[in-house]
Structures are given as C-alpha cells and as structure tokens.
Amino acid sequence: MDTVPVIVWNLDPSILLGIVGLGIAYACWPPTAGSRPRRGQVIAFGSGLAALALALISPLDELADYYLFTAHMLQHLLLLLVVPILFLYGLPDGAFEAVMRIEIIRGIIGKVARPLPAFLISVAALWAWHTPSIYEAALRNEALHAVEHLSFLGSATLFWWPIVRPTTYPWPIPALFQLVYLFGAALSSTLLAALISFATVVLYPTYAQLGPHALLRQMLGLTPLMDQQIGGLTMWVAGAGWYVGAAAIIFLQWFDQANLDETTAPRGPVRGNGARL
Secondary structure, X not given: OXXXXXXXXXXXXXHHHHXXXXXXXXXXOOHHHOOOOOHHHHHXXXXXXXXXXXXXXXXXXXXXXXXXXXXXXXXXXXXXHHHHHHHHHHOOHHHHHHHHOOHHHHHHHHHHOOHHHHHHHHHHHHHHHOOHHHHHHHHHOHHHHHHHHHHHHHHXXXXXXXXXXXHHOOOOOOHHHHHHHHHXXXXXXXXXXXXXXXXXXOOOHHHHOOOHHHHHHHHOOOOHHHHHHHHHHHHHHHHHHHHHHHHHHHHHHHHHHHHHHHHHOOOOOEOOOOOEO
C-alpha cells in the first residue's frame, strides 16, 4: 500500500549559495558607495530573503513540484509579489546609483526597465510559464525550472521598481499612469486566473498522477480539478488584490498631495507689486 512520502526541504547548493550570497552582499555593502540602509530597509531585505527561502527551500517547493497546484501558485505569488517588493524597498539608494554607473547594465536597463517594456515583459512571463506545455516542461527539467523562477523574480523586479522606489527610477511616471499600469497588471492576472479556475479539464497532468503523490490530495479531500480551481482562485484573489491594493495606496497619496498643494497654494488677488492681498 502506498504511503505519503516525507516532504523534505530543498537543499540544492545553488539555491542555498544564491540566498546566502545575496545576504552577504547586502551586509557588506560599502558605506562609500552610497547611503547605508535604514533599519526598516534591513528588516525588509531580510524578510525578502526569508520569503525567498520559503518559496524555494522550504517543503513548499516540493509540494509545488509534485503534490498540489495550489502550492505552486503560492510559490509563484511569493516570487512575483512579495520577494521583489521587499528587496526593492530594502536596497539603499546607493545600490541603484552604483548599478546605473555600470555602462553595460545601464544600457540593458534602458531597454527593458522603461514602463512599457517592463509591463509587457512581466505579463509575458506570467502567461508563458503558465502555458500547460511549458509549465510541465519546467517541472520535468530543473534547469528550465530555475530559469522560470529567475524570470519571475527579474520581470517582477522590473515591474515593481517604479512603484516601490520611484525616486530611484530613471523614468518617473505620474500617479495616473501608475494607476493604469497597476490596473493593467491586475486585469492580466485576473484573466489568466479565471481561465485556470473555470477550466473543465485538468490543465497540468502532474497534479493528476496516481500513486504516493496523490495520497496527500486524497487526504485533503481534493480532486485534481478542485486543486486546480483553488490554485486559480488563489492567484485571482491574492494576485489581483495585491495590484489593486497598491493602486489604492498610490491613489490616496496622490489625493493627499493634491489637497496639500491646494492648501499651501497662495490665495487672493495679486497687487501690482506682486504681493497678494
């Protein structure tokens, strides 16, 4: 009789070295290269490392690869929404300045990090990797799976940069455009999630396989289609909600700034000498 396998931590050396390397690089950031991170930024970056470890090292990774589509959606949400935002907030201004001083990197960023390319790249990455054939190929090939995760982190970082750290972004965009930018991403995420949630067949065969991996799903009382529907709803609610929440924050800041500008604006008719009554 099949038994549920023990779900273990993923101790892949390349992932461990990558996360530890990021932490060391951040801790050793030279003061002469720019302002040191504030306490809140250190906490944010450390939280980003913890979220990255949760996504790629904890048992969530194995659950995502073999057991539950819903677990895979939770992993993707961490890589697309949580980790990039925490990393961006946690970096000191000097880190952005140092990167932009490197000519090759500045040239690449100039092509891919402007608002429209960043938006299109992030949307394309989300849709491409959830195409059933590509999704299944990534599950079967570790190198391709690593490329998937890196593309999620990279595209999401490009996307969130003008929203999370606008003062470091080389191409400032007005608040109204930021709202359109975020609602466009919410619409894209919602459409993909709806297609997955309302599908009447299992799109990803890995999560319909029989044997030991199916026992956990059976213990939870889930069919493969139910698991897929819950995963799609998770993407729908958490993903779209995240974008709309960010848009709400920007709108409130914009509204407050408009009120402040109106309050502090000079009033009264102007005299001939330029003074106001």
